[in-house]
Amino acid sequence: MRRKIFLNFVSLAIVSSILTAVLISVIFYNFYLDSEWKSLKNTAYTISGTIEHIKYDDFQYLINIKKKSPNIRITIINSQGKVLFDTDMEQSKMENHLERPEVKEAIRNGTGESTRYSTTLGQDTHYFSVLLSDGSILRISQDYDNIFTAMGSILPGIIVIVLLVIFLSFFMSSLLSKKILKPIKMATENIDKIISGVNLSEFEIYDELLPFTQAVNRQSLEIKKYVNELKEKADTIETITENMSEGFILIEENKKIVSLNNSAIKLLDAKDDKDYYKESFIVLSRDIEINKTLDKVLKTGENKEILVYLSNRYLNVYINPVVNDGKVIGVMILIVNNTDKYRAEKMRREFSANVSHELKTPLTSINGYAEIIESGLTSKEDTVKFAGIIRKEGNRLLELIDSIIRLSKLDEDFSSKEFDFVDLYEMANNISQNFDIAAKGKNINIVVEGNHNKVQADKSMMEELLYNLIDNAIKYNKIDGTVNVKIQDEINSTILTISDTGIGIPKEAQERVFERFYMVDKSRGNKSTGLGLSIVKHIVEYHNGIINLKSQVGHGTKIKIELPFIQLKNS
Template sequence: MEWIPWALSILLLIFIFTGQVVHLHQKQRLEQQRRKEQLEIAEIQTEMNAIQKELHHERDITELIQKYMAEGLLILDDSDKIQMANRTAVAQLHIPEENWNDKSIFILTENAEFLDALRQSKIKQQSKVHALLKIDGKYIRARINRVEMGGIFGTIVLLVDVTYNVKAEKMRQEFTANVSHELKTPLTTIKGFGEMFGSGMITQKNDVQKYGAMIERESERLLFLINDIIRLSEIEEHSDLLDTQVELRTSAQSALQILDPVIQRNQIQIQLEGSCLLLRSNESYIRELFVNLIDNAIKYNNPGGTVHISISRAEQQAKIVITDNGIGIPLHAQSRIFERFYRVDKSRSKQRGGTGLGLSIVKHIVDYHNGVISLRSELGHGTEITILLPIQP
């Protein structure tokens, strides 16, 4: 039985070794589990960092859009308190920037038109309201939407500056009305006298000459009007290129030759000064510019008056100044003098002739050259028009 202790010793050694192996295996397994968890935590942290970075990026973009967007943006809660307002909306509605959290929009702004539109949006049947506001001389289109999310109500307001569109539409309507009127007047005259000729009412030689001359005069007026409308449309479309070297003094002299009969008839003294100055332009445009400006200076002058034309260079610009000592333009009309068909005194304009498009054509020609036109006038003391056109090397 001497082998029993020896066997027990061997079994004990085997047990101890097995336990160490199991412990080592468990330790390795725990280490692997710990490393796996660390990797998972690192991946989660990376994902969280990416999400946080994306959220910060989206927040920055949102703030950037709110700050620099041209439209006004306003978000109100159910109590009409401001939750968000960009600086455009603040400026448009004159909202003070303090105590937004404690005050309703009905207290923060005094714009009655906007507040009326806001009240309408609270009516269930009119949750979307569009209103045209006039603020500080500008036209603002307000789009007000009453929204609901999860039982929480609020209001989103978008304020869009539509001043250009509104004014353009008014100009289009005025242009259409003026064209209709200007075309109708000579056509009515021509039609009336034509019917009189056709019915045999006009038979005397003197009457034939008299009314025939009136028909001819009205026909010319109608033709001039149509030509001016077509020319204005061509200039607006930039159908002619500015690709010719034009000598300004020569163009002015050419315009004076065209207007010589009018100059002689009104006994106007013309003074032209200026040296040779070349401009990359279009010869017909520059000639038209001089013709229309000088013609206006003659028409709205006094018999025996003076028109002074100056051509010079001001750094990289050609400077044209046309001055007369005529009847002048009242202050209230000076801002509209370059509009199509605008006439300061319609009764006097009919006597002096013209289509009412001359100065509008001049303005379009100057704009096409990226130039600037300005006017200085005093009623009863004449008018001075200055034009600056860039000189391209």
């Protein structure tokens, strides 16, 4: 801006000086010309008045005037236009002057004047004629430089003046531009203070700029207020989204990411150390189904919901368009992890199917033998035998139903857990004694190690846990085998370990032995419901514990349970 003001000042000064010089020259030239005209006329009137009273046949008087004023030319012309006398040329060589404008005008009006330009001399010649009393005409002429010749003669002076004016204009325009821009510069340098609402009287500001600066001041305060409100809303939204367990993503119409939370990065199994702002969605997730659905939503503007299985998780992905004036300008994606829900549903379906199957087997056996007895075709010995089978299958059925009921209770969401102080060592000894007959039948030695330390737990659940584990250790042990029950304290927990020297569990089945109704060998179906270890796992989880299993086929199995010391009686 300063440069523009400076150049404008300089240009204005140069143009003004040139125009002024030209105008003054023209004025002075016209003044000079007017003066010369008057002088020429006065000379003509003086000569005409004098020669009216003297005889001028020898024209000596006129010759004397010529000598005194060499710049003028005197000519005497008779009424027929013949030149009688001329101070500059021999009259005999001169042509008739009757048609000269100044002569014709003098004959007609008494006086006449004209100006003619000489291309040879480059000058204007002014003529003035006076009609004498005898009918002859006195003409006086004088040469003058025309305006262009005069301007040419004074041009060096004009150039000098213009150069001086330019020099002065450079100096003055620099000073003026600084002075003019000083308040503006001050306002610019302190724009932050003006925006922040400082008193404008502290600054030197043009009155013409005050409405503008006041408007800037007022609008800046409004903008600041609006920005603060937006920031508060943005912070609120960010806080909400960052604390969401669901994934949240905002995408532009060109599939560039403008916002996402950490849950979205984790659920899509993306790199959490990368900045995804303005990155294409494909960089965040390469899942084909999600990307295809995203393209459809951007194209059609319809809401879409899909279920994808990604990184061992079942994800419900809700993709909704963001519409403005009927045009899709982006997409909002909500990702919900429903893995537990779908696994629970899958488990429920499998559990229902397994329950139906496991209940059907003993019932079928009971009905079959009952029909045979009912037919009356059996002997007394067979009736007794079949009745024993029916009783056995009935007991198995009751045991199965009882296990299912216990599992259902363990699946419930307990709002209150009532714990007592339980002596695991004493409890293990008591339960081991209940298995003396079964153990002696296979010559199995049961060893309980540890001390009388107590842990906070549900007593009945602990009894069932020990019962199931010792029962399995005996049931699937070898003849002359060993079952070892060990209770020991660690820093923050109690460790319960039950190991046997039995047949062991194949490696491929070890991850599934805690599933409901899962049996390693179906031929053992008459010995097991397939629910014992599942119940054990649920009891451990109920007590916030950890269960681990190690087994080797032909060498036995070792189950280790860690129960934390600190338990809340009402958690």
